[in-house]
Amino acid sequence: MDNKNKDMRLRIILLIFSLLTVLSASTGGYLYYSSLKTAAFQEAERQTASHAKMIAKNLSFSLSENIKSVKTLAQMEELRVALTQRNDHTLARANAMLDHFNENLGTDVCYLMEPEGNTIASSNRADPDSFVGENFSFRPYFQKAIQGTPTTYLALGVTSGKRGVYYSHPVYGNGQRSPIGIVVIKASIGLIEKELPSFSNEIVLLVDPDGIIFISNYHDWLFRSLWKLSPKDISRISDSFQFGKGPWKWTGLKITEKEYVEGLSGRRYLMNRLPLNHYPGWSVVHLNNLEAISKMVSGPLIRITGPIVLTLCVFVGFAVFLLYRKASDEIVRRKLFEKALQESEKRYRSIYHNTPAMLHSVDTKGRLVSVSDNWLEMLGYEREEVIGEHLTRFFTEESCIRAENTIFPEFFKTGLCKDIPYRFVKKNGDTMDVMLSAIGDRDTDGNIARSLAVSIDVTDRNRAEEALRVAKEKLSRHSKELERQVEQRTKEISDILIQLRRLSGNIMASQEKERSAIARELHDELGQVLTALRIDSVWLKSRLKKTDEKAAGRVATMCDLIDNTIEDVRGLALRLRPGVLDNLGLVDALEWYTADFERRTGIACLFEHGDIPQIPETVSTAAYRITQEALTNVARHAVATRVFVILRNTGHILTLTAVDDGCGFNPNEVSELEALGLVGMRERAALVGGVLDVQSDAGGGTRVIFKVPIESNGKRAE
């Protein structure tokens, strides 16, 4: 609701602002227009004034046209003669002169008056309204001229009833100082009046000192007065006969301002009043219709400024409209946003309260501001019981102390804490272990205003952990005991093994010894006896050859038999233990054995050896027997074409390698007997402190490597 009001207010403000903008634009336009108009008006006034001035000048010029002519006429001899010697002849000549002037000047009439004021000669003497004989002595032009002053005068003709301009000039006689008469030229006003601007919006008035309008392009106003005349003035004017008999009504014009007059019709005019030369007191009044001026001025102005102002207004209006639209959109957007925000807040609240997690917020004093439903549920409280309470009230004493001394100050400094172990006390008195993590909610100044905290119930976990720890301890005790027992058993077994190995070693050693003894016995004892037997047999054979061939043949057979037996004994002995090994050492033994192997099997057997020092008999025996076993395996199974036996002494290690190019074998698939062979090799290697490695790939040959540490002085390294 509040939002709606606010929204409305914003809209109104925007509207007012737009209106003001339009208004100010319009005002600006208007001011511009009026200032232009004023300027135009002033220009018009100025033009009007100069126009009036020109008219006045023209009028003045027109009304002074005959001043020089009358002067010339006055000096004419004929007129003077007619005045001085009046007779028909002189008058005729004067009349002729007057006619001549009247004709040439195009005036109304030229006439001559004697000093009494009677007209004695005139150009209109033949007309019905002839001036001859008439007396015009009442006319001011006469009165002034007879006194010597040439005069111009405007009046309505007494005789003719026509308006005219009178130019009078005194006529002097020869040598006489005072005039002997006057001559007058009367010109028509009609032509002058015609030259005035045609009456439409401007009215030109020629006004006498009393305000009587004598000449005008507005004929209705002729012989009216500009202002109201007093009766005294009227009688004076009437007496002068200057403008007929009157009644010289008021035109109705009222001068409202200095230059503006208003007619009866309500029309307003701009007035210019200028004096008329040669006619003292007379003035030319120029009236210009204000409406016409206005029309004339504002027409083009509106044509020029109108579109500009209109465009400006439209543009401004459009801009305002756009801005208004934009602002409206913004308002709508904001409203949507606000609504979304509200919804999100609502949702957040809902989430906050309904999340199945213990959430709470505290203010800077540590008092609870809000808690989630789950929080209440877990601790067994009602919302009213906890809001506003200090959080630590729900802690155990130990947690409370820790929170107030360490955690709170740190939190309000950093705005963050993570996995703080606390212990809550439930309403029913039970305790609950939690891990509390919180972040600070900062206000606009960046200070922490409140916390958002989540607590995870780790009571079960802690219990489980504790149980696990206990179980682990127990297990570790058990396993230690077990380990001890295993160790003991292992020791017992290894003792037995050691004994067994010792036994096995002894067995092997004694076996070797025995073999050696038997071999020697066979070879040396039996062999020697057989040899001796053979020597004798051969001797016997050679003896009998000459005497008893049959016996010799028998002896030869015996010799062969003895030979075979020797061979058998030798082979037997060699197989048991080759004498070379004992007599000449390992290198010679292997050299012999490999050559013998080659001979027996047809498999190329290449023996290579480096510089081999004196080595203990046990090691030699082991190396020899391992070679024997390895090569026997090669001959039996490997389907090899060649085999290398390499004996090397690398530092303090004696390395024996037997490699064949046979089919190899899978160590997991060897028969028991062969496995025993391998085990036997290993056993021999181990007995002398060495190691045996058998590498074999199916199809990739077999490599038997025996390594044993030896000392350079030949003693076995122990």
Added chain:
Amino acid sequence: MIKVLLADDHGIVRAGLRRLVEESEYIEVVAEAADGKEAIRKAHEIRPDVAVVDISMPGMDGLEVINQLRSIHPKLPIIILTMYEEEQYVVRAIEAGAMGYLTKRSAPEQLVKAIRRVYAGYRYLTDEASEMLALRVARGSTGKSLLDLLSMRELQVLRRLALGHTNREIAESYHISIKTVDTYRSRLLKKLDLRNNAELSRFAIQNRIIEA
């Protein structure tokens, strides 16, 4: 008469040998010994022309006997007579200074011949033994060389190939297969970085394995 010392621990063998030797008119057994020490002593006392010594006698090793006899009588030709037929013994014996080598098996046929030859100042060896000896000497004399890379068997095969023996001949003489001989040959070529038998021959000559 060639005076001979017979040293053998077996009486019957000594008796047999005496009979064998005495068949010859030029040879006389002047002394007999049953062990190494006795042999040395008798040789010192009696000064035989030739000593026939069993290589394996109790008390003193046959080779040691040779050494000692040589040190006392550097010019006394010694023939080793033994039950052992392995070439290794031959080489050792010759290295120790023996002039001849006989297996007891071949004694009836060869002993007299052997005694006469060594008395005349020649060596008396089987072909195979003399070959091995030659090869060992060749290897030993050249010091560190390519020959050190070769095993004894390879040296043997090298020598035979250099002499122009065919693979078959070599196989037969060493009681091995032709294939094995070929294996040795290819290994020789590889080890010595040679290409053919001609190069092998040149190499053998350069290294005094065979005479040019």
